[in-house]
Amino acid sequence: MKRFAFLFAAAVVATSPIAVPAIAAPTTDYAVGAQYDTTHVYVPQDQFDTFVASFVATFGGTTSKQGEFQVTPTKSLTKSQLVLTPAGTVSVFGFKTPIPVPFGDERTGYLVTDLDAAVKSARSHGAVRRLETFPDPIGRDSVIQWPGGVNMQLYWHTAKPSYAPLQAVPENRVYLTADAADSFLKGWTGFAHAKVIADDKAADGSEIGEPGKTIRRVALTSGYGKMVVYVSDGQLPWPYGRDMTGYAVSDLSATLTKASAAGVETLVAPYTTGKRQTVIVRFPGGYIAEIHSDKVG
Incomplete structure (x- = not known):
């Protein structure tokens, strides 16, 4: 009897469908460009x-x-x-x-x-x-x-707009502490279908005005454009953290010349970080932005 019960149970297992763990369906990407x-x-x-x-x-x-x-x-x-x-x-x-x-x-x-x-x-x-x-x-x-x-x-x-593609996609610059960084990155990558291009957990803090400190810098891209997330202790000297967007240009020196002539103030003088030369400026009306060029000079 025991042998029959064992064989019956084995037959049931062999003929029953194998349970497959459910896989969440990917969410839709709603970005336009x-x-x-x-x-x-x-x-x-x-x-x-x-x-x-x-x-x-x-x-x-x-x-x-x-x-x-x-x-x-x-x-x-x-x-x-x-x-x-x-x-x-x-x-x-x-x-x-x-x-x-x-x-x-x-x-x-x-x-x-x-x-x-x-x-x-x-x-x-x-x-x-x-x-x-x-x-x-x-x-x-x-x-x-x-x-x-x-x-x-x-x-x-209501009426679908039609704009020409950008020559250079700007960066959305986000400053966070470690308390929120992982939650933000998980949420944003899931929603935006964003890809992490680089995640440097030992970046130089001088990039955000904190020389001598180590920060985390995460670069992402998605249909919504580029984003860089700076994770630090939050003890940012002014004007860091007030710059919401970083603009890429081919010639930083020439751009600054045009900006200065238009009344734009340089808040942080040009400096080199990695392969990038960067500056922080303030436009008339108070808008603060970062401008950078990957061609130093």
Whole structure:
């Protein structure tokens, strides 16, 4: 009897389907392209035109028609204009009224193919909504926050825009402490389908104004463009951490000459790190940015 029971059990195992662990389906990539991803620049409305002129003088490019709009779900009014340059695009806002929360905290705006689905995906990867999706004059928007307080806008246009590809894709520069870095990187790579290009856990802290210290620098790329994440003790000297975007140019010296002539102030003098020469500048209106060239000289 025992032998029969053993053979029966063996036969059941041999003929039963083998259990296969479930594999999560890959999430959809909602990115459209780096030329549609903009740094949000808030400037005093009386310095709006001066900033736009200085940015175009520095990087070249064109602008959209300037207008005045309510771009928030609550009552407000801002000057608004898009500046499209070969080195990156900025959305400029010069509010004529107080700025409603949470606007002014978002660092970038990313165009997506499906806003509701993209927001749902971001939330599933650890982001939270700063406010619920709302309509604007040309589409729909949502503002989300990732671990570490990284705020960004996701948006969708009613009429599909068409912009030329960038000559150089800018870097979204994110500064975090170790408390949030891994959670942010896990969430962003999952949502954005981002690839880690380099993860240097012993980078020179002088790159972010902390000489003598070791930091972690993670470089990523995705359909939303480039990103560099600096992980440090957070004890950053000014202006580091205020620079949201890094712009790549072919000739840093020539770019700085044009920038200076347009009223742009150099905050951190050019210095070399690795194969890159880099500088931090402040445009009229207060916008702080990093500019770099991979060709030293």
